[in-house]
Amino acid sequence: MKHVLTWSPVIVPEEIIHYSVEYQGEYESLYMSHIWIPSSWCSPTQGPECDITDDITATVPYSLRVRATLGSLTSAWSTLKHPFNRNSTILTPPGMEITKDGFHLVIKLDDLGPQFEFFVAYWKREPGAKEHVKMVRRGGIPVHLETMEPGAAHCVKVRTFVKAIGRHSAFSQTECVKVQGETLPLALALFSFVGFMLILVVVPLSIWKMGRLLQHSCCPVVMLPDTLKITSSPQKLISCRREEVEACVVAGLSSEELLRAWI
Template identity: 55%
Template sequence: MVLNEASAHLVTGLLCTLIPILLADEVVILPAPQNLSIHSVNMKHILTWNPVIVPGEAVNYSVQYQGEYERTFANFSWIFSSWCSSISTPACNVTDDITTTVAYNFQVKATLGNHSSAWSTLKEFFNRNSTILTSPKMNISTDGYNLIVEFEDLGPYFEFNVTYWKKRFNSQQEIKTVRKGGHPEHLTIMEAGAEYCVKAQTIVDIIDRSSDFNQVECIRAQDESPLLALVLFSSAGFILFLVGLPLFIWKMSQLLRYSCCPVVVLPDTLKITDSPQKLISCKKEDIEPCETVVQVMYPEEFFHSWIQDTL
C-alpha cells in the first residue's frame, strides 16, 4: 500500500516535469505587437504598430479586419487583409479592405517560423469618415484668354469645388465643380489685361465631407494692345508683300531683259529704206520759201558729186 502511494507520487512528479517539456513548442514565445493605430489622409488608410524585435531574426506580421457585417451577422469572425499576410514591415495599407463607411476593427499578430504571438487589437474602431482631407494642390494658367486650372489626381472619390472671380471691387464669384484631377479644366474666358483669382476645396461625397479652401492664386490676362499691334503689323506686312512681289518680279524681268538682250536704236540716217536714198538740200538764203529738191542718185553718182563739191 505504501509502495503504491510512493509510485503514484513518482508518476505525478514525472508528468509535471515532462508535460512542460513536451508542450514547449506550443508555448507563445513572441510578444504581441503594441500601439496599433490607423493614419488616414485623403482616404488612404495605413495601419501601423510597434515592431517586435528578436535579435538576429526576421519577424513577419499578419493583419485581420472585422466590419459591421462580421460583428452583426458572422459571429464576430475576422477576415485576413488583402495585402497584409506575412509581411515584414510594421505597417499595412488597409484602404482596399475598408469599402463602406462603417466602424472597422483590426488585429495584428507576429510570426517567427512556427511560432506566433497573440493577436493585438486596435483600441478604438476606425471609420473612414474620420480621414483627414487636405486642401487640394492646384495649378492655374492661361491659354490665350482662357483661364485653365488643374488639380492633383487623388483617386475616384475626389471632386473639387472651384471658386473664381475677376479681381475688382464687388466682383461676383463664380463656382464650378471639377469632377476629376490630373487633367486641365477650362474655367472661363478672361478679359484683356484683367486679373483673375482662384481657390478650391476637396469634396468626397461618399463620406459627405470637404476640406478647407486652399490659398488663393491669381493670374493676369495678357493685354489686348500688343496683340492688336501684332495683328495690324502682320496685316500691313502681308499687304505690302502682295503688292510688292508683282512689282519686284516685273522690275527684275525688265533688268534681265535689257541686260541680256539690249535693244539698239539706229539713227534715222543709218536706217535702210525700201527706196533709194534721198537727198534733201536747202539753201540757207531761201529759208522761208525753201524748196525741196528730191533727186534720185545712185551711190556712184552721189560719191562723184560729193568729191566735186569738196574740191
C-alpha cells in the same frame, strides 16, 4: 481616402519579422459570429504598416488587429483601441496647377480616384467681384475655367468632396495669375469699328465697278453715228450725179439764204 494602419515594429537583431493584419466590420461582428478577415494586402507583410483602403469599403465601424511572427513564434494580437469609421477621415485640400493658355485660365487637379469631386471657385481680383464655382468630377486633366481680361488678375481656390462619407475638405491656398497687356482704348476701338464698316461698303462697290470695267473692255457697246443710220428704205434712196446735186443745191437756195450762210 487612403487608409493606412501603422504599428511599432518588433526588433530582433538579424531576423526578419512578418506581420499579419485582420479586420472585422459591422456585418462580421453582428451576423458572422465575430469572425476576423485577413487583410487582402497585408497577410503577411514585412513593413510596420498596411494599406487597408480596399478593406474599409463601407461607412461603418471597423475593428483592426495585428500580430508578429518569427518562424514558429507568434505574438498576441494587438487590437486598435477604438473602432475606425471612414467618415472620420480628414480630407486634405487637393493639389492644383494653374496655367494660362493665351487669355484662357486653365486648372489641373490631382487625380485622387473615382470617389472625389472638386469644387473650384474662381473670380477676378477687384472690389465687389462675383465668385464663380465650377464642379469638376475628375482630376488629372486640364479644365478651362474662363477667358481672362488683359491686365486683370484672376484667382482660384479648390476643395474636395467625397459623397460616400458626405465630407468636404478645406479650401486650398488661393492662387492668382495675371495676363499682361492693356485693354484697347475707346478711340482705337471706334477706329476699328469705322474701318470695318468702310470695308463693308468699299469692297462691294469696288467689285461692282471692276465688273463694269471688265464688261466694257471685253464687250464694248459701239454707237453708230447718225450719218450711218438708214432712216428710210434703201429702195427710196435717190442716186444723184454730182452735177445734179450741185444744180439742186444752187437752185434750192435763195439770195437771202446765201447771204445768211456767208455771214
